[in-house]
Amino acid sequence: MSNIIATGFSSGSVDGELFSLEADLRRLADIGVDTVELGLTSVDLVSGGRVIRERAERLQALTGQFPFRYTVHGLVSSNFMDPGTVRYQLDAAKALIEICDRIGARVIVQHGGHLRADQLAERAGADQREREALLELAEFARPYDVRIALENIFTTEPGQYRQTPAEVAATVRAVNHPNLVALIDFSHAYIESTYRGLDFRGQLRAMAPVAGHLHVHDSFGRPIGFYQPYHPQEATALGLGDLHMPLGWGDIDWDGIFGELEFLPGTVMMMEIGARYRSEQPACLERARQLMTLNASRRPVAAE
Numbered sequence: 077m078s079n080i081i082a083t084g085f086s087s088g089s090v091d092g093e094l095f096s097l098e099a100d101l102r103r104l105a106d107i108g109v110d111t112v113e114l115g116l117t118s119v120d121l122v123s124g125g126r127v128i129r130e131r132a133e134r135l136q137a138l139t140g141q142f143p144f145r146y147t148v149h150g151l152v153s154s155n156f157m158d159p160g161t162v163r164y165q166l167d168a169a170k171a172l173i174e175i176c177d178r179i180g181a182r183v184i185v186q187h188g189g190h191l192r193a194d195q196l197a198e199r200a201g202a203d204q205r206e207r208e209a210l211l212e213l214a215e216f217a218r219p220y221d222v223r224i225a226l227e228n229i230f231t232t233e234p235g236q237y238r239q240t241p242a243e244v245a246a247t248v249r250a251v252n253h254p255n256l257v258a259l260i261d262f263s264h265a266y267i268e269s270t271y272r273g274l275d276f277r278g279q280l281r282a283m284a285p286v287a288g289h290l291h292v293h294d295s296f297g298r299p300i301g302f303y304q305p306y307h308p309q310e311a312t313a314l315g316l317g318d319l320h321m322p323l324g325w326g327d328i329d330w331d332g333i334f335g336e337l338e339f340l341p342g343t344v345m346m347m348e349i350g351a352r353y354r355s356e357q358p359a360c361l362e363r364a365r366q367l368m369t370l371n372a373s374r375r376p377v378a379a380e
Contacts, residue, residue, distance in 0.1 A: 193235025
């Protein structure tokens with residue numbers, strides 16, 4: 077039996093207004109999607125850590141028109157390792173959890189933190205600072221029955237301090253709170269494993285036992301480095317970077333991964349497929365459902 081309970085696509089506003097979000101939700105409903113991850117920070121819903129009530133009420137009315145299961149992507153720029161902004165980020169994340177409760181979303185995504193190469197003085201306390209912030213946020217989320225899903229990211233600039241996927245899992249274990257789980261982004265893990273010379277599948281095995289949310293999109297696991305494509309399609313042509321491609325366009329062994337790994341009960345497999353691949357989304361939805369079936373009949377391998 078699989079612990080993956082649902083699959084679907086991410087969605088957000090393209091212009092900061094709710095109208096474009098509504099149009100995309102209607103499109104997703106038309107192709108048979110039942111679960112959507114809302115990129116709520118693409119809309120002004122929080123100001124200075126406070127919920128903008130009128131906007132939140134409009135969002136609640138909009139989401140209530142659809143029978144979707146919702147999850148929420150929090151601040152894409154979230155970084156609980158940064159001492160200068162961590163207090164403001166916590167306030168904003170708490171406001172977003174209140175909005176999650178309004179719309180019935182029980183998962184909010186939080187990106188793993190990082191430090192710049194020149195933040196040497198802040199390096200020693202970075203992991204502990206993130207853990208303390210995550211514990212505070214998880215405690216806040218407990219009465220709302222919202223899970224914080226800590227996502228593994230990849231190194232984006234030279235000298236950056238960033239946790240490996242296995243270290244993200246260690247953070248979740250160290251905080252040890254029922255409202256905090258790991259989020260495996262498979263492409264991010266692939267890219268970081270290539271960059272650092274790590275065993276990709278080993279990193280996934282380290283995360284899986286504490287993973288309660290998944291981000292699925294394809295790539296070749298090739299760091300983009302200093303390459304700057306003129307069109308985003310040129311990075312795809314070279315197979316470089318975090319491409320957010322349809323399943324099967326890259327070389328991630330999805331069958332091998334989902335035939336092996338076991339995740340936490342109540343896990344949602346969310347596809348973050350780029351907006352320019354809308355024509356491929358129906359096929360991706362079918363493929364993701366096949367992976368759910370495969371995971372239900374997996375042959376587990378012990379975590380490393």
